[in-house]
Amino acid sequence: MTGREKKEYNDLFFVCSLIEYIGRKTKNHRNVITRAIGKEKLQHLYDLADVYHSENIDKLSDELIAQYAIEEGNFDNVAAGKYAIPTHWDIGKVYKRLIVDVAEKQNKEPIDALMEVYDSWLSLKIEDFNSSIYYESPGYLYESYCVGEVL
Numbered sequence: 554m555t556g557r558e559k560k561e562y563n564d565l566f567f568v569c570s571l572i573e574y575i576g577r578k579t580k581n582h583r584n585v586i587t588r589a590i591g592k593e594k595l596q597h598l599y600d601l602a603d604v605y606h607s608e609n610i611d612k613l614s615d616e617l618i619a620q621y622a623i624e625e626g627n628f629d630n631v632a633a634g635k636y637a638i639p640t641h642w643d644i645g646k647v648y649k650r651l652i653v654d655v656a657e658k659q660n661k662e663p664i665d666a667l668m669e670v671y672d673s674w675l676s677l678k679i680e681d682f683n684s685s686i687y688y689e690s691p692g693y694l695y696e697s698y699c700v701g702e703v704l
Contacts (some may be wrong), residue, residue, distance in 0.1 A: 560621045562601035562653055568595060569652065570606075570645025572671070575614045577641060581626035583680060588669040596664045632683040643687075647679060650691040651698060658695070664679075673698060689695055 572590075587595065594617075598605060603614060617643035625680045631638055638653070639647075648670065670676060675698045678686045685692070686703065697704050 560603070561663065562649060564599050565652060566645050566649040567602040567606045568667070569648035570616065570641050571598065571610065571617075573641040573644045573648070574610055575617060575623065576628075576630055578614055579618060579623050579625055580629045581623065582628050583676055584671045585626060586623065587668055589623045591621075591689050592664055592668055594621075595667065599664055619626070628680075629678050631683050636683065638682055639687060643679060644679065647687045647694070648676075651675070651694050654691060654695040656697065670698070676703065678703065 572583055575581075575586050579586070590598075591662050648667075652663060652666045652670050655661060655670055656663045659666070661669070674684075675694065678684060689697075693704065
């Protein structure tokens with residue numbers, strides 16, 4: 554481990570932030586992005602995140618949008634936000650922490666946990682920037698995720 558956290562956690566953080574960036578750019582729910590890109594390519598992005606992280610995120614997102622024919626949606630949570638909007642990096646960190654908890658505590662591979670989390674009810678709550686759920690502690694989010702409702 555170099556730095557403050559495991560390399561794998563930082564790689565996951567990058568992939569989650571990229572998903573958020575593409576979702577904002579295309580105005581789609583984040584599970585639309587994960588489904589369009591698919592497990593195999595998400596695994597590839599995760600495996601080579603340290604390389605992709607040095608690329609321009611606009612260029613990389615444009616390439617993925619084109620490659621996977623991600624169409625413009627009508628979900629614009631940034632424009633709908635009434636308060637300060639968290640950055641794509643902020644939301645990437647929220648997802649990374651939740652996915653790490655799911656993967657480690659439920660003995661799942663990181664990309665399997667990623668796909669599951671983005672397809673969950675909690676992802677829709679995290680996407681609502683007018684709520685404060687994305688500010689909650691990682692433990693609270695994980696426990697809520699496990700019981701299937703906000704505690």
